[in-house]
Amino acid sequence: MPSDLDEFKRQYRRSLEAFIQGDPEPQKALWSRGDDVTLANPLGPPAKGIDRVFEAMDGAAAMVRDGTDLTFDVVSSYETEDLAFEFGLQGGAMRLGNSPDMVRASLRVTTIFRREDDEWKLLHRHADPITDPRPIESLAGSGSVVEE
Amino acid sequence: MADVDEFLASVLPPLTAADTAIHNGDAGPRIALWSRTDPVTLFGALQIKSGWDEIAPVFEWVASRFSNCESFEYEVLAAGASGDLAYIAGIEHTTAAVGDAPAQAYQLRVTTVFRREDGEWRVVHRHADPVPDSELTHAQLDRLSDAPRDR
Numbered sequence: 001m002p003s004d005l006d007e008f009k010r011q012y013r014r015s016l017e018a019f020i021q022g023d024p025e026p027q028k029a030l031w032s033r034g035d036d037v038t039l040a041n042p043l044g045p046p047a048k049g050i051d052r053v054f055e056a057m058d059g060a061a062a063m064v065r066d067g068t069d070l071t072f073d074v075v076s077s078y079e080t081e082d083l084a085f086e087f088g089l090q091g092g093a094m095r096l097g098n099s100p101d102m103v104r105a106s107l108r109v110t111t112i113f114r115r116e117d118d119e120w121k122l123l124h125r126h127a128d129p130i131t132d133p134r135p136i137e138s139l140a141g142s143g144s145v146v147e148e
Numbered sequence: 149m150a151d152v153d154e155f156l157a158s159v160l161p162p163l164t165a166a167d168t169a170i171h172n173g174d175a176g177p178r179i180a181l182w183s184r185t186d187p188v189t190l191f192g193a194l195q196i197k198s199g200w201d202e203i204a205p206v207f208e209w210v211a212s213r214f215s216n217c218e219s220f221e222y223e224v225l226a227a228g229a230s231g232d233l234a235y236i237a238g239i240e241h242t243t244a245a246v247g248d249a250p251a252q253a254y255q256l257r258v259t260t261v262f263r264r265e266d267g268e269w270r271v272v273h274r275h276a277d278p279v280p281d282s283e284l285t286h287a288q289l290d291r292l293s294d295a296p297r298d299r
Contacts, residue, residue, distance in 0.1 A: 036226040038237045040257045045279050046239065048225050075198060076187035078261070078272070080231035085261050087189050087273055108191045110259045110275040112235055114228065124226065124237050126259040128277035130194065 005084055008113065008120035013072055020067020020094045024057040032114055032121035040126040042107065066102065067094035072109075084113040084120070089131060106131040155229040156236070159262060159269050163236075164222050171217035171244035175207040183263055183270035191275040193256055193289060213292055216245040232264040239279065246291035254278070254285035 008030070015027035031037055031050060039053040040046040043063070047056040071091040078085040090107045108131055112124035166177035182188065182203070190197040190206060197203045221241040228235055237259050245251040261273035278285040 036228070038226045040237070040259070040277075043280060045281075046225055046237070046257050075196075076189050076273070078233055078263070080233045083228055083230035083233055083235070085233065085235070085273070087191065087275070108196065108275065110191065110261075110273065112228070112259075112261075123228065124235070124259065126237070126257070126275050126277075128191075128275075130191070130277055131196070 004118075005079060005113065005120055009086070012111070012122065013070065016072070016090065016092075017067065017070045019057075019061055020064050020070060020092050022061050022065040022067075024054075024061035027122070028054055028057065030122045032116060032123050034114075034116075034123070037122070038124045038126075040128075042128050063097050065095050067092050069093045082115045083123075084115075086111045086113070090127070105129070152227050152229045152234070155234045155262075155269065156224065156227055159234075159236070160222060160224070163260075164220060167222070167240060167242070168217050168220040170207065170211045171214040171220060171242055173211050173215050175211035178207050178211075179204060181271050183265060183272045185263075185265070185272075187272070189273045191273075191277075193276045193278060194292070210292075213246055214244050216251045218243040218251045220244075234262045234264075234269065236260045236262075240276070246288060249291050252284060252288050252291075254288035256285065 012030060015030055018026040033050050035049055037050055037053050038046055038048050039056050041056055041060050043060050044056055047053045069092055072088055074086060074088040076087050087110050090109050093102050093104050095102055107127045107129055110126040113120050114123040162181060166181050169177045184200050186199050188200050188203060190203045192206060197206055223239040223241060224236055226237045240256045240258050243251050243253040256276045257279050259275040260271055262269040263272045278289060
């Protein structure tokens with residue numbers, strides 16, 4: 001049912017727009033309630049189970065506000081009857097923490113969707129800030145040479 | 149859903165063996181586990197690569213930097229399988245040496261996606277990053293200096 005999945009992905013994008021404005025609730029509505037949901041966000045260790053996933057989302061949403069210009073570039077995607085996978089880059093402008101400055105933030109994102117009772121749900125989201133323009137500096141902090 | 153237990157029983161032994169080998173300097177088993185059919189994507193611990201021609205050299209480089217893998221443990225947080233696709237979300241606990249440094253423990257959180265090709269599960273996507281606030285892991289990745297860094 002690709003059309004259903006496409007519509008679900010649109011809802012997911014809209015929930016990300018709300019998220020970078022500090023509102024995690026629209027995305028919470030999209031998550032599976034299964035015991036096996038997992039979230040690996042940039043701020044803490046992986047969370048498993050819906051209570052811990054929501055806790056992690058609340059913590060992250062509290063640190064972001066005024067988000068705008070959300071972009072999502074899909075690198076590749078896969079789909080079966082009950083599972084779908086999407087790998088991409090998420091971008092946007094937002095204010096982080098207590099800073100008054102608008103900054104552009106980019107994330108690499110792996111999302112896994114599961115169909116449950118004919119409705120797609122979020123099953124797993126893994127996001128980190130290691131995007132191409134600043135991979136080494138973000139991790140190393142010391143002078144490094146890129147050969148490629 | 150396909151049988152997730154069967155999937156895990158099938159992939160965890162070769163996955164663990166391949167990760168142990170790459171941290172002992174041998175990229176062969178890791179390379180053997182991956183699909184050759186694009187799209188394949190690597191969101192590595194230090195960079196992004198897309199397409200097998202870009203990804204294979206990264207694994208060779210990683211193997212050239214690591215040695216003395218004292219332990220490797222795959223902690224599965226969640227897994228699922230449907231048709232010919234499956235995934236594992238987990239944490240890779242590794243103790244290995246980079247260059248001349250002593251072996252050091254570090255952790256990556258990893259999402260791995262597999263596609264079944266001719267009856268064999270092959271990796272088509274790996275997303276790995278250090279567990280946030282894990283100082284030892286960042287220190288270990290720092291030792292992977294002087295070249296395109298990745299896992």
